[in-house]
Amino acid sequence: MQAVKILQHGDTDVIEYGEYPDPEVGRDEVLVDIKAAALNHLDIWTRRGLPMLDLEMPHIPGSDGAGVVVETGVDVTRFEEGDHVAVSAGVGDLRMDDPTLDPNFHIIGEHVPGVHSEYTAISEDNLIPVPEHVDWEVAGSCSLVFQTAWRMLIERAELKPDEKVLVLGASGGVGHAALQIADYAGAEVYATGSTEEKLQYAEEHGADYVCNYEEENFAKWVRAETDGAGVDVVVEHVGAPTWRDSIKSLAKGGRLVTCGGTGGGNPETDIPRIFWNQLEIIGSTMATPEQVDDVLELVWDGTFEPAIRDVLPMSETARAHEILENREGFGKVVVRPDSELK
Structure with a gap:
């Protein structure tokens, strides 16, 4: 089969699309003919290399994908x-109440081979049924960011109707999902973006107030807007x-919920403000199977809409990485096997 391969950690020139051994299907696995997949910032970090990430090369990236079942294991x-x-990329012990807290929790595409290939063999526990009316670009691009944003806001931050929510980078992957979820939950939504086009998108998808962070300090803007x-x-x-x-x-008693650090993972922090204002700093990673089902049902029925900024053949995955790194446009970048586009 043809697959996207990271040959070694580095810049986009380490990405290749070419022959790779066909996957073997395990007893509890499903062989999926991938119709569409999508990139996340996680793919960029994996390509560049992360501390404690020791991958066998070449590595197939990709945590988002969708397709048709062509073979099933005996179990x-x-x-x-x-x-x-569609793929749900978090792998944890399903006997636990919250598999994301499994000490051995890991992510398909980051810690183990991913799904940016013509075919993938994957545990049935990591697959979600997709209604046949759902477009492949939607099914292949929504899982990671929508489950992440849903868990962040609904489960971890316990967002309540009429609360005020600030969504940073509201036109990005997690950002555009969080924007829609916050609006769905009945919150008053404040959003940041870097261009007028991105701010217009935010307003069309649930933002009540928008700020161009390239032109003004968003913390001062929030304070001004909230008296x-x-x-x-x-x-x-x-x-x-x-x-x-x-x-x-944040207001007194406010909650900051974080799922990553695309701009850097070791910030300076203001400890006196945290304790004096009794703030909560909450970490969040992926979602439980039940949470994934809850949010994706709302994608399948059209309540939530993944933004697609571009669709490229998998042979142009290096270009897809550049689009994300350069923050060109907004929403998800989808890649499809070259054979699907002929």
Whole structure:
């Protein structure tokens, strides 16, 4: 089969699309003919290399994908040939109440080979049924960011109707999902973006107030818009460049919920402000199977809409990485096997 391969850690020139051994299907695995997949910032970090990440090279990246079941292992009970499925990339002990807290929790595409290939063999526990009316680009791009944002806001931050929420980078992957979820939950939504086009998108998808962070300090903007009070929740996924201002944006008793640090993982922080204002700093990673089902049902029925900024053949995955790194446009970048586009 043809697959995207990272040959070694480095810049985009380490990405290759070419021949790779066909996957073997285990007893509890499903062989999926991938129709569409998508990139996340996680793919960039994996390509560049992360501390404690020791991968066998070449490595197939990709945590988002969807396709058709073409074969099932002998112990598979949930799927059969012809089913439409999407990947949910978190792997944890399903006997636990919260598998994301499993000490051995890991992510397909980051810690083990991913799904940016013509075919993938994957445990049935990591597949979600997809209604046949759902477009492949939607099914292949929504799982990681929508489950992450849902857990952040609904489960971890316990967002309540009429609370004020600040979503940073509201046109990015997690950002555009969090924007829609916060609006769905009945919150008053404040959003940041870097261009007028991105801010217009945010307003069309649930933002009540928008700020161009390239032109003004978003913490001062939040304080001005809330008469000095601040917001109840900040959705933080940027890290070092925004951390201090994210904390400054919080009202007394507010909650900052974070799922990553695309701009840097070791920010300076304001400890006196945290304890004096009795703030909560909450970490969040992926979601439980039940949470995944809850949020994706709302994608399948059209309540939530993944933004697709571009669709490229997998042979142009290096270009797809550049689009994300350069923050070109907004939403998800989808890649499809070259054979699907002929």
